[in-house]
Amino acid sequence: MALPRTVVIAGAGIGGLTAALAIARRGFQVCVLEAAERLEGIGAGIQLSPNASRILIALGLAERLAPHVVVPEELKVRDAASGRVLARAPLGVDAEQRYGAPYWMIHRGDLQAALCEAVKAHPDISLQLGVKIEDFAIYENKVRVAAGRNAGTVEESGIALIGADGLWSTLRTRLGHNAAPRFAHHTAWRALVGKEAVAPEFSTPAINLWLGHNAHLVHYPVRGGRLVNIVAILRDEWKQPGWSAPGASDELLARFPAAQWHASARDLISAPTQWQKWALYDCAPLEQWGQGPVTLLGDAAHPMLPYLAQGAAMAIEDAAVLGQCLGEIPGDPVGALRAYEQKRSARTARTQRAARSNGTVYHLGGVGARLRSLALCMMGPRLIRRYDWLYGWQPR
Numbered sequence: 066m067a068l069p070r071t072v073v074i075a076g077a078g079i080g081g082l083t084a085a086l087a088i089a090r091r092g093f094q095v096c097v098l099e100a101a102e103r104l105e106g107i108g109a110g111i112q113l114s115p116n117a118s119r120i121l122i123a124l125g126l127a128e129r130l131a132p133h134v135v136v137p138e139e140l141k142v143r144d145a146a147s148g149r150v151l152a153r154a155p156l157g158v159d160a161e162q163r164y165g166a167p168y169w170m171i172h173r174g175d176l177q178a179a180l181c182e183a184v185k186a187h188p189d190i191s192l193q194l195g196v197k198i199e200d201f202a203i204y205e206n207k208v209r210v211a212a213g214r215n216a217g218t219v220e221e222s223g224i225a226l227i228g229a230d231g232l233w234s235t236l237r238t239r240l241g242h243n244a245a246p247r248f249a250h251h252t253a254w255r256a257l258v259g260k261e262a263v264a265p266e267f268s269t270p271a272i273n274l275w276l277g278h279n280a281h282l283v284h285y286p287v288r289g290g291r292l293v294n295i296v297a298i299l300r301d302e303w304k305q306p307g308w309s310a311p312g313a314s315d316e317l318l319a320r321f322p323a324a325q326w327h328a329s330a331r332d333l334i335s336a337p338t339q340w341q342k343w344a345l346y347d348c349a350p351l352e353q354w355g356q357g358p359v360t361l362l363g364d365a366a367h368p369m370l371p372y373l374a375q376g377a378a379m380a381i382e383d384a385a386v387l388g389q390c391l392g393e394i395p396g397d398p399v400g401a402l403r404a405y406e407q408k409r410s411a412r413t414a415r416t417q418r419a420a421r422s423n424g425t426v427y428h429l430g431g432v433g434a435r436l437r438s439l440a441l442c443m444m445g446p447r448l449i450r451r452y453d454w455l456y457g458w459q460p461r
């Protein structure tokens with residue numbers, strides 16, 4: 066039965082949960098349907114640049130997030146072979162002053178748990194787990210959703226349906242976007258280790274980025290600084306979907322040979338006993354996200370490669386803008402969804418393209434790598450200003 070002013074959201078990832086909060090605060094009822102039986106703390110580190118943290122703060126989440134976030138004092142970019150720091154860009158207080166909101170690093174599971182607590186505490190949001198949306202039908206004033214639960218089916222109706230169902234979105238396909246995500250020929254390996262397992266210089270509050278030929282390494286502390294999140298990205302043809310395939314440490318270390326990687330980077334890669342890996346995909350920007358009372362949000366709308374650390378941030382931005390558009394024209398959900406798409410498509414497309422291009426630059430070898438290093442040395446602390454367009458963004 067259709068509830069007046071109910072918005073149905075497919076997916077309780079970072080995007081779906083943030084959207085639920087942003088939409089409910091505009092006076093709507095929200096029904097979130099999530100395919101997973103449990104929202105476990107899967108994943109590792111996620112960076113929340115000021116464009117995202119300002120939204121989470123505005124949604125009242127600062128207190129819930131405070132015990133989990135780490136504020137990086139700086140970004141350090143290093144050359145893989147020599148270990149030399151090519152550029153250091155201040156974050157911390159500088160970023161907060163420049164962009165009006167903090168830069169945070171957090172475990173994805175901690176962010177999802179904080180959002181989930183806020184969603185569960187909200188009287189106008191219902192969250193159902195183990196419910197996989199399979200299809201929808203549009204009627205004059207509503208959209209009806211068909212979903213599977215165990216062996217049975219569930220039906221929900223609302224004035225709008227938001228597909229926040231991630232990279233492999235069922236709703237994106239159902240909306241007629243048939244192109245499969247593009248495999249980037251890269252895999253990301255992630256591990257978490259206690260801070261005592263790494264050299265003291267690597268447990269300080271900083272984002273470290275090592276650039277090598279066809280591979281790069283990112284590491285930073287999470288969980289209030291108790292753990293270090295390590296992500297190694299390399300050229301690879303392994304392309305199974307999913308987030309958490311086991312990866313063998315010796316296989317990874319062999320891909321970071323001593324001839325190309327400084328001993329301290331190899332020590333860091335040797336520290337974890339367990340790795341998990343996922344294959345990297347993105348999509349070319351979609352021309353039209355949704356139709357009628359249905360739209361897409363987050364990775365479902367604009368899956369991107371992680372080389373700008375903006376996947377979660379863009380999903381959070383989408384959520385804020387969607388809430389705003391629905392709130393501005395509450396009597397016209399279809400018009401609100403088109404206004405939302407119009408506000409979001411150019412920015413998310415630019416971010417998708419910029420992430421892809423960073424991947425190419427990060428993995429250069431030979432002369433290209435030397436020119437890149439020179440450019441980084443010359444930019445120095447001004448490096449971060451290249452991202453003013455990203456971090457300075459405000460919902461309007």
Ligand SMILES: Cc1cc2nc3c(=O)[nH]c(=O)nc-3n(C[C@H](O)[C@H](O)[C@H](O)COP(=O)(O)OP(=O)(O)OC[C@H]3O[C@@H](n4cnc5c(N)ncnc54)[C@H](O)[C@@H]3O)c2cc1C
Pocket residue numbers: 075076077078079080081098099100101107108109110111173196197198199229230231232234235236255308362363364365371376377380
């Ligand atoms: C398990 C997992 C682990 C991750 N780990 C990392 C990580 O370590 N580092 C990193 O940078 N990024 C990670 N990500 C990706 C990152 O969270 C997203 O890129 C980003 O936060 C955008 O979020 P999203 O909400 O758009 O999509 P997602 O976070 O992918 O969330 C989509 C949600 O939709 C649900 N879903 C899918 N299909 C349906 C359906 N038909 N009906 C109902 N629900 C459905 C999924 O179960 C999932 O909970 C991970 C994502 C997932 C799902």
